[in-house]
Amino acid sequence: MLASHPNPKTREALVSDLARDHGDSMLMLVLDGLGGYRSPDRDSELALARTQNLNQLATTSALGLHDPVGWTITVGSGVGHLALFGYDPLVYHVGRGALIAAGIGFELRPGDVAARVNLCTLAPDGTIVDRRASRIPTTETAEVCRVLNEHGQLENAEFFLIPELDYRALLVLRGEGLEGEVTDTDPQRVGVQPLPARARTPGSGRTVELITELLDRARGLLADRAQGNFLLLRGFDTYRELPGFPERYKLRAAALASYPTYLGVARLLGFPTWQVAGPAEAVEALPSLLRDGMDFIFVHVKTTDAAGEDGDLEGKIAAIEHIDALVPSILDSGVQVVAITGDHSTPTQVATHTWHPVPVLLHGGSAPADGLGRFDEAHCRKGSLGRFPAQELMQQMLAAAGRLATYNA
């Protein structure tokens, strides 16, 4: 009789089993929305930028392209970062609300329902004039939150509206038996009315009732405001805990970012986080973090994506060139394995997140020297890393850093 061979091991479990607590130190430098593409009229931002240092680094690095989540899928930044950290977003469901809560330090409890809020401006006929309320500043958003928190009480449930950055805020509903399978009220365009929230599961009906009640109150309480007289809600989810990143990969990890959402992703995964003014400050901090024994440092750069979303070709090029100027300081910091990539593509031709694969450069440790001499999408396509799912970048970094033990039967 043949003994059975039950329970095939997953690749994810294998990588965690093989991870060891020593090896090279690592930096993951994520330029948000880095990827672009060559359209009939012009080349990508990365190809057009003057990036002498990145190109020189590319000569002694392995290049490739990754697909956030998978081939042809466009992702939001939260999902893109989960994938970069090796958490398959199809397995680990994390709502945008949970990411923002973590980012601003609001402590969610299991069972809370959280959603992302944009303050918007409605016309007298109830149609949306501006989905971002003329980008009103954080102080004004905080005032709106205060008014609603004070005067908007719900029956048999609590809610919290917490300002984030500019016109953005977080909504948290807390009560018995709330589910988070609720559709967005943000129609993602102007000239139409906000959508009604709808339950995707029978158990989410109570959540929809509370939201509808809250939005009715908000319409009255904010009616006198010229800008920011209503709320658009999206990304509802119930909060679920995630397995910790430091334990999973046996790393001492640190996250540096200027923008709260990315610190939030890292906090959800159990990183200590530091808010920095920008990439230069993050790079300056590298030597002391390494001296303190950190072996995985995540640095997030927002400017590339912001320019991409604005369709600002010169701005995105300038953001890339600013990073290029920091490359010598990165190499001098003593960090041993460096990955430079994005969480998704934001080509200025399209001025939004897209599905295009994202360039990645891997330097140091046992990473091959592809000798390609330029860091852009076309050269990354020829690189030895090939094209791979973003969820596999962590294991590629660990392999190059000598942090994955040999798999012996």
Next chain:
Amino acid sequence: MLASHPNPKTREALVSDLARDHGDSMLMLVLDGLGGYRSPDRDSELALARTQNLNQLATTSALGLHDPVGWTITVGSGVGHLALFGYDPLVYHVGRGALIAAGIGFELRPGDVAARVNLCTLAPDGTIVDRRASRIPTTETAEVCRVLNEHGQLENAEFFLIPELDYRALLVLRGEGLEGEVTDTDPQRVGVQPLPARARTPGSGRTVELITELLDRARGLLADRAQGNFLLLRGFDTYRELPGFPERYKLRAAALASYPTYLGVARLLGFPTWQVAGPAEAVEALPSLLRDGMDFIFVHVKTTDAAGEDGDLEGKIAAIEHIDALVPSILDSGVQVVAITGDHSTPTQVATHTWHPVPVLLHGGSAPADGLGRFDEAHCRKGSLGRFPAQELMQQMLAAAGRLATYNA
């Protein structure tokens, strides 16, 4: 209403269903640890070797790269060979002990727990001085095994210590209700004490007790020895039978190797095996094996890996050039489809097994002629086979050999 479509057929089952018992004869020539990579300072061994015959063969062959088990995973040789033979190591759990037992012809019984043994040398303070006991010869290892087998009896269980090659041996525990989920006692470095064995499952507690008892005895019995005064154990597993290779692919198969472990893998899969002095003797045997009706011949070459592990660049190049010189005889043998590859990479820059993808050359049958003119990693990256999991090499060989029937629904 649409009827449901449950239970998708696995690719593995499809290949086995389609395999037919006629077609071209095949040779899989495995140069252990063949793969390398270009580092910033120099190119890979395969790129540096003078391989006139392999390069000429590459012109009329299909090239590619394979990943043993998967992207970024470093494998031991047992795991690497299982993958080459089409057995996904994440599905088929085979311990190193089972591989060695098969290699030295010790007949395991289902339920036996087997582990790999290295004789090591401990300092008086109990720390490891040499993980390989100065590579003492097989005769001395046999003497240590004899002493322990005679004087080391356990209560209510049997054990067998069998010498393998040099400082290596096999430990088999036989008794009621033993499970093999036990951690290695080999810490994989010197200057520290051997690790205590620990049970990964409650059912493995009894195994740990027996091992602890045995190691206590060994410490006393071997105390007077200058070299090889203790045992390091790793790769514990319970023996499970594997589905047979000849049945699965409808082949008459033969394995030729000089090193017992590789004959062991083949025996576990139901191949007849021949121990040879080296690759030249194996190549000489090809015509008669083909005349005897063999249609799949596996030849294993150890010298490439041995030089790789020693960090011996010239030695690994020489081992590759030695194989290059045998290529004309291989082609003259009359074998119709030839795959030349490795089971993993062992770059001399790193002097150990690594994760780097492994070059593969496929010649004959319906394999394309890529015309690339050189067999090395860089050219394999451009080849028509692309980059694929090692587990799929067998089906690629069968396809080229016309041994996979058409899949008609």
